[in-house]
Amino acid sequence: MTETTPQTQSMPRINEPAPDFKAKTTHGEKKLSDYRGKWLILFSHPADFTPVCTTEFMGFAREADTFKAMNTELLGLSIDSNYAHIAWVRSIKEKFGVDIPFPIIEDISMNVASAYGMVHPGASDTQAVRATFFIDPEGIMRAMVYYPMSNGRSIAEFVRLMQALQTADANKVATPEGWQPGQDVIVPPPQTAPAAEARAGEGYNTVDWYFSTRKL
Structure with missing residues (x-):
């Protein structure tokens, strides 16, 4: 079962601690604290087995090594079951030849999505919008990017933004x-x-x- 603090719809803020969570994923249980010492990109998608989301996940997968070289982990999320996630990942491998190397959070309870402000009633009451969160090695929210359900994100821009954030911090x-x-x-x-x-x-x-x- 997914747990998170807080459990009501909220909106995280830049330069404040990211909402804590403990969640079941396709790679076992994950907590925000597991990523201490690393950057984390946490991103939501409306639903498994949807075409725009499929292109985004393949885009993240293709850049996974680039992010890893920047000490950055990837973590997906949708309001779907772990079984749906596993089936979708297997389908992407079978149909498109792309391995999805990062975990995906099961969030049927919508606890994590609510804590991170991923559910926008104007778009849907039961699906998370395309939200992307950049969390630094100290667990601080550093950037947030929201896209509508109809349009896919640019993974190349997220690579660029991570490079810019790390360069700004270091220098x-x-x-x-x-x-x-x-x-x-x-x-x-x-x-x-x-x-x-x-x-x-x-x-x-x-x-x-x-x-x-x-x-x-």
Whole structure:
């Protein structure tokens, strides 16, 4: 049986602890604490055996090694039984030749989906929308991305976002729109008037006192 805290519909918030959970999955019981020391991408899908979800799961599977190289684990979820998950994974292997290497949470009770704000009544009262959560090695929510049921997510964007998050953390910088590894990063703007005055002489590519970039 799936357990989670809290058990009412809520909405997690960035830079706060991700909701705890303990859940049955296709790889045995999993808890949020199992992922301490690693990044976790927790993502929901509306239902097993649906075409858009199938393409997404194959996309995540193809990038699983890329995520693993970034110390990142994948964990799926839908409001379906473990048996349905197992049958669907086997079908994807048989029909498309793609192995799904990551676990999928059974959430018939909707406890995890409710704790993470995955159920949006305007879309469906009984299915989770396409929600994706980036949780850091300390269990802190770092990013959330929601898609409608009708449109598949871009797994390449999630790879890029994870690279950007880890780069920002490691170097105390920010990243611009569409940033890719190897491109310049944004230096945090000065916080005082004297610091703003000194910024132009600090060796960065400074367009204005608040906008400076540098190479890593």
